[in-house]
Amino acid sequence: xxxxxxxxxxxxxxxxxxxxxxxxxxxxxxxxxxxxxxxxxxxxxxxxxxxxxxxxxxxxxxxxxxxxxxxxxxxxxxxxxxxxxxxxxxxxxxxxxxxxxxxxxxxxxxxxxxxx
Amino acid sequence: xxxxxxxxxxxxxxxxxxxxxxxxxxxxxxxxxxxxxxxxxxxxxxxxxxxxxxxxxxxxxxxxxxxxxxxxxxxxxxxxxxxxxxxxxxxxxxxxxxxxxxxxxxxxxxxxxx
Numbered sequence: 001x002x003x004x005x006x007x008x009x010x011x012x013x014x015x016x017x018x019x020x021x022x023x024x025x026x027x028x029x030x031x032x033x034x035x036x037x038x039x040x041x042x043x044x045x046x047x048x049x050x051x052x053x054x055x056x057x058x059x060x061x062x063x064x065x066x067x068x069x070x071x072x073x074x075x076x077x078x079x080x081x082x083x084x085x086x087x088x089x090x091x092x093x094x095x096x097x098x099x100x101x102x103x104x105x106x107x108x109x110x111x112x113x114x115x116x
Numbered sequence: 117x118x119x120x121x122x123x124x125x126x127x128x129x130x131x132x133x134x135x136x137x138x139x140x141x142x143x144x145x146x147x148x149x150x151x152x153x154x155x156x157x158x159x160x161x162x163x164x165x166x167x168x169x170x171x172x173x174x175x176x177x178x179x180x181x182x183x184x185x186x187x188x189x190x191x192x193x194x195x196x197x198x199x200x201x202x203x204x205x206x207x208x209x210x211x212x213x214x215x216x217x218x219x220x221x222x223x224x225x226x227x228x229x230x
Binding site: 002004031033035042043044045048050055056058090092094096097098099100103104105106107108109110 | 148150152158159160161162165206210211213214215216217218219220222223
């Protein structure tokens with residue numbers, strides 16, 4: 001158990017809908033990261049928050065947004081869903097907000113999103 | 117830009133035989149490298165990380181990786197495979213910047229035959 005929790009585990013929805021994925025980081029970790037894992041794109045970084053502020057953006061679509069709350073949990077909002085958004089979405093957390101050898105990230109179990 | 121390339125998408129070994137999963141990296145300076153493992157329907161778990169303190173890095177479950185700057189490689193090895201080692205393995209580089217973005221290789225599926 002990494003100490004990172006994600007809800008829900010599975011989500012099935014229809015095209016055009018909006019969903020919210022939730023993540024609670026490990027106790028003491030200030031950084032939260034979101035990654036998308038799909039068969040064709042592999043594991044891709046979406047966005048990073050550090051202590052409530054957006055720190056970095058990756059290949060995140062404009063239809064997607066995220067935020068980190070004062071208690072450090074994070075939500076990833078996906079809207080106007082398309083079939084291609086079906087994927088496994090991981091949240092990770094780390095103590096530091098920067099790169100390098102101390103950037104050890106702990107991953108949650110993921111949320112499997114299926115868009116029908 | 118930093119990147120990692122995993123040279124094999126699929127590796128099959130027999131139980132009790134050595135494991136070698138290959139990874140090459142591209143970086144203009146000293147990289148921060150990791151190996152993560154993903155078991156079926158599970159999240160990712162850190163196996164080991166390169167901290168520049170030693171070129172041979174020991175991880176969990178008997179895995180090791182050797183950093184070779186001259187070859188820009190960070191291959192993962194284990195002397196004797198166990199059935200429970202069957203999983204997806206990712207070679208990862210951390211951008212040495214003010215962000216914590218991880219860049220993942222495409223992954224190598226390790227199959228262990230009895």
